[in-house]
Amino acid sequence: xxxxxxxxxSSADLFSCEWCRTVSRAAATGGxxxxxxxxxxxLRRRKRQSLGRxxxxxxxxxxxxxxxxxxPMMLTSTPLGARSDTIASGALGLWRSGSCVLAVLVFxxxxxxxxxxxxxxxxxxxxxxxxxxxxxxxxxxLYRVVELCGRWSMxxxxxxxxxxILVRSGGTSVSIGPGALALAAVVALTTLASASFDPRLxxxxxxxxxxxARREGGVP
Amino acid sequence: MIVACPDCDALQLAAADGxxxxxxxxxxxxxxxxxxxxxxxxxxxxxxxxxxxxLPLLAATHVFPAITIDGAGTxxxxxxxxxxxxxxxxxxxxxxxxxxxxxxxxPALHLVGLAYLLLARAAARRRGWPALGTVFRLVxxxxxxxxxxxxxxxxxVTSAKLSQLVAVAPGAGLWCLMGFLVLERAASTSFDPxxxxxxxxxxx
Numbered sequence: 110x111x112x113x114x115x116x117x118x119s120s121a122d123l124f125s126c127e128w129c130r131t132v133s134r135a136a137a138t139g140g141x142x143x144x145x146x147x148x149x150x151x152l153r154r155r156k157r158q159s160l161g162r163x164x165x166x167x168x169x170x171x172x173x174x175x176x177x178x179x180x181p182m183m184l185t186s187t188p189l190g191a192r193s194d195t196i197a198s199g200a201l202g203l204w205r206s207g208s209c210v211l212a213v214l215v216f217x218x219x220x221x222x223x224x225x226x227x228x229x230x231x232x233x234x235x236x237x238x239x240x241x242x243x244x245x246x247x248x249x250x251l252y253r254v255v256e257l258c259g260r261w262s263m264x265x266x267x268x269x270x271x272x273x274i275l276v277r278s279g280g281t282s283v284s285i286g287p288g289a290l291a292l293a294a295v296v297a298l299t300t301l302a303s304a305s306f307d308p309r310l311x312x313x314x315x316x317x318x319x320x321x322a323r324r325e326g327g328v329p
Numbered sequence: 330m331i332v333a334c335p336d337c338d339a340l341q342l343a344a345a346d347g348x349x350x351x352x353x354x355x356x357x358x359x360x361x362x363x364x365x366x367x368x369x370x371x372x373x374x375x376x377x378x379x380x381x382x383x384l385p386l387l388a389a390t391h392v393f394p395a396i397t398i399d400g401a402g403t404x405x406x407x408x409x410x411x412x413x414x415x416x417x418x419x420x421x422x423x424x425x426x427x428x429x430x431x432x433x434x435x436p437a438l439h440l441v442g443l444a445y446l447l448l449a450r451a452a453a454r455r456r457g458w459p460a461l462g463t464v465f466r467l468v469x470x471x472x473x474x475x476x477x478x479x480x481x482x483x484x485x486v487t488s489a490k491l492s493q494l495v496a497v498a499p500g501a502g503l504w505c506l507m508g509f510l511v512l513e514r515a516a517s518t519s520f521d522p523x524x525x526x527x528x529x530x531x532x533x
Contacts, residue, residue: 203489246362249336264483
């Protein structure tokens with residue numbers, strides 16, 4: 110059904126419930142108080158202040174990402190002395206001890222994933238804000254990937270926590286460093302950012318272009 | 330059946346299979362490629378069976394040690410619940426609370442909520458199942474925050490880190506955790522929200 114004009118729920122004056130995806134007619138009052146006839150969830154055409162909230166969470170996450178990499182994740186004290194490990198030095202230690210796969214995994218989960226997530230959502234927010242028509246389908250797919258892979262950054266926090274529990278022999282003890290708290294905050298903030306981004310904005314804000322039929326004329 | 334794509338809002342027709350739950354093909358959005366209707370024939374009671382099997386496994390995950398360490402005259406066992414509690418009580422309450430919530434509270438809440446929805450679906454009616462909409466929304470909101478599969482990976486990484494120093498052995502809890510994750514995934518992927526509401530019906 111690739112007709113020239115694409116009708117959206119919003120341009121047809123319908124609501125699509127964000128929880129159960131039921132399409133329903135807008136109530137006569139229009140504004141705030143609508144709820145889904147099926148699941149009772151609140152009906153909104155788009156997530157509330159999506160771009161602004163996503164951007165705010167992203168900025169906070171980006172700022173906290175600096176201490177994540179600089180502060181120690183794990184503090185180890187042994188009879189021979191104390192040492193502290195950041196994410197990078199912990200991954201390097203794993204690499205040196207021969208577990209190359211795990212080292213890459215830890216580094217990817219706690220450094221690459223949050224960084225790429227912030228970059229990807231930043232790209233989406235900016236392109237939507239500018240009303241870009243560029244590769245809408247690919248950008249939507251990018252958002253779906255971001256939604257899937259976000260939680261894996263918790264990995265290193267869990268590892269340190271398990272080490273704290275398990276390592277207590279011969280005067281050796283492990284404790285959690287301030288970096289772990291910062292990483293936890295970054296994971297939470299990026300998860301909130303991806304939850305408050307509305308992928309429908311990728312398609313809404315497109316201005317009608319030359320090669321294609323005009324679409325969704327009435328959407329603000 | 331008219332559906333609006335959750336990712337791009339395009340209205341389109343998807344195969345309306347009513348209350349027939351088997352043999353349906355999936356449907357993708359014609360514009361952005363999002364999954365609109367999950368495909369694959371699944372029996373009505375199958376997700377309920379997955380959940381029924383996953384519940385005792387989740388409990389067992391917390392009871393049996395996931396990892397055991399022997400070395401230098403010490404013997405340490407760690408359960409998932411124990412690890413979260415120990416951190417919570419002693420050294421790092423914030424991280425402990427985070428781990429407790431994401432690995433104990435939310436997975437349990439998600440599974441119990443899913444069981445409630447599936448029981449309501451098996452009964453195929455809305456009357457007598459209070460707060461169905463609220464539970465449905467709660468289950469959907471919880472999912473991205475439950476992180477037991479990450480804990481599984483963390484257990485493997487931790488074992489690798491410690492295996493040079495001490496003897497590390499997997500415990501029964503680890504196998505329970507793996508089994509739980511497989512069943513939980515099977516249960517939540519075979520749960521289709523649209524078909525659920527078709528079957529249970531709208532508010533009276």
